[in-house]
Amino acid sequence: MLFDTIAAISTPRGEGGIGIVRLSGDKAFEITEKIFHAKSGKKISEMRNFSINYGHIYDGENLIDEVMVSVMKAPNTYTKEDIVEINCHGGLIVTEKILETVLKYGARHSEPGEFTRRAFLNGRIDLTQAEATIDIIHGKTEKSVALSLNQLRGDLKEQIEHLKKLVLDVAAHINVVLDYPEEGIDDPLPANLVGNLEEVIETTDRLIKSYDKGKMIKEGIKTAIVGKPNVGKSSLLNSVLKEDRAIVTHIPGTTRDVIEEVVNLKGIPLVLVDTAGIRNTDDIVENIGVEKSKKMIENADLILFVVDGARELEEEDLKIHDAIQADKVIGIINKIDMERKADISKLTKVTKWIEISAKENLGIDEMEDEIYNHIVDGSIEDSSQKITITNVRHKSALEKTKQYVENMFETINLGLPMDLLAVDIKGALDSLSEVTGEISSEDLLDHIFSNFCVGK
Template sequence: MIFDTIAAISTPRGEGGIGIVRISGDLALDILEKIFIPASEKNVKELKTFTINYGKLINEKKEIIDEVLVSVMKAPKTYTKEDIVEINCHGGYLVTEKVLELVLRNGARHAEQGEFTKRAFINGRIDLTQAEAVMDLIHSKTDKSISLSLEQLRGDLRIKIYELKKMLLDVTAHVNVVLDYPEEGIDDPLPDNLYDNLKEVYSQCDDLINSYDTGKMIKEGIKTAIVGKPNVGKSSLLNALLREERAIVTHVAGTTRDVIEEIINVKGIPLIIVDTAGIRKTEDIVENIGVEKSKELIEKADLVLFVVDSSTEITKEDIEIYEKVKNKKVLGILNKTDLDKKIDISEFKEINSFIEISAKEKIGIKDIEDSIYNLVISGDIENNSQKLVITNVRHKSALEKTKDSIKNIFETIDMGMPMDLIAIDLRVALDSLSEITGEISTEDLLDHVFSNFCVGK
């Protein structure tokens, strides 16, 4: 149980309509009583829970600091399961700081990063997956990433982990009976139904692990590089995808010399799209730096849009770029189809298909977006709304440990080795699942998870 009281500014710093100072802990109402005079003239501690109350904040000299609205939420039905007070004051750098300083002088401690959510976890209000979902929700860039965060916040992953643990616990109970009561003469190490439990846990862990790449892309975005030789229309393509004139477009080759990065929403998937300098040999020092950056970005990209000019024949530069990208996840873009076609794309054998577009005329842009979506999103996930998707590498790692432990159990049974080894691997599998929900956790792990939060959350 945590006994001190914390406070922090929970709204972004800067000028705005309102600023919120949040207080949580046993002394929340005591502090409020010292600094707040309700317009209703009620005693602060008599204010009903889940009410908003108008009044004035005063300092130690009884000077008015601000006119405010105060939300009172009494334990245990609050975010942290402690008494919570939220002071809605006028927004601005100075006003909110003055209100926070007043609260701290009267008995609160400044909250650490993510400490409100950490208290919600420690006090049993949420598990660790839900705490992580809060952070993901705050950072969501698209509707689809919001949807995944809300599923996890709702407890869908926690429920799934508990189901997997229940199946493993049934197996563990049987193994313990065999080990503790050898006189019972149970020869079969695992009945068929319990062996099926292990297979089911293994399969479901595998499904969740396989969903991670898609989940990561939905959460963090797809790093996408537009590459090609100079003057094939890379910047025009970026502008068409953005629906705005972001990059300079001219007929002069080598106009783009640096990297231009933007985020666009492609059917709910954030696309971190980068327009690179045209790759070619050049004596221009500045352009050459841009070309080298382009080559580096190809290596780091999750997806490459390889743009070629349909109105010209294939050049040595096209082939050199193709050799660099052919082993990546690549989408071929045949641009300038509004002009006479001269290209023969049969040279690009490892690229399954090319999308014909005219970036200048905004033709074929939707086809690109559809192809990007189909290329990176699993159809099973899209078509099955009940299928869980994980987005956190910590969860993936723990599921992999669980899966490896169950694989060891299968090998132990096949080799006829002692039952004690099965018990050891079952414990590792259960502990790994418990790490996901935070039932087993270390201070270092919790510090790592909550250090990514803002102070007021």
């Protein structure tokens, strides 16, 4: 390979059972042999592929640690290069010392995501699989990890390759028509090739539509808990989290800033935001929190509008009601363990109300069911078994593909010259290649792999 040998700590920094220092490159074995004394007396290059070998790491005469060294020989490795993983005792000092020694004897410290980038550049994975790797690392729920595993397995890659073949079949026919006019082929596209293009449109459209659900599963739903002070917003947050995350008192204005927590709601990451109670106040700090709450109402995907069922509605309730969007709100009537005094008939934007007692933990399960039903439908249940895109880059490229193919149909219907089809065919193929990374800029690769940890 043309790359130098890189190294990094691949386990989290700090205390732990083990730490792993990983090397990849054509000098990985040579460098390791300089510092590893195997109990067997063998050199790294003499050890069996995919073997784990006991010994000690030395810097010259200085013993650093007792280790197990994994040997993986190219090309059947993660990066398709020679890889060595030094499994040492966990701890910041030991792992750092081994990394320093590896660098001293000829390796270079890796950049973020450089191991995975090499896997991509060396052809072991495509860009969708590289992106799936980081999504697995950052996955918040089983559903999100399941989607990423499907992508890592190559499901999206296979789908894109199939679409490219459909378009290439059309391109081959058009090239014959243009290059050999003496053959007298009058029909620009026979029925089977029209079917190819129709399948491309149908498939890209389905994948594009899957993005909203995929994004939801991957990133979660930003859910703002809003209401006037002392209606039980913080108690509601604590009930859903099943822990005392927010301070709860009878004093209005206790919450002066937004508090954000993630809860797993049937496989959907629900990003719950407890906002400051919205009211007119002379308190400078509380007023900053109120302004943040108003901004959160604008930007939230879902709003839980909480009213105090044991108190009559006030002007602050009505002002909040006027500020919310009807299509993304669920009404919560809190304090049902007390006598009902609130008349919600004026709150017409809210079509669905759930009655709870956050203090007594009543109605919380029903509220969670309603939240889930509000943001998803039944089709999401088996979304992890389908090809679902979660990346806006993929969505954008597929939208371009669909547009190019639609342009081809328009060209045919208008009876325009066939060489115009070649332009759109190239555009469709290029946009499909953008998904898998066959066509990609250095800036794009830098952006994607910069999100990885250094040792991955």
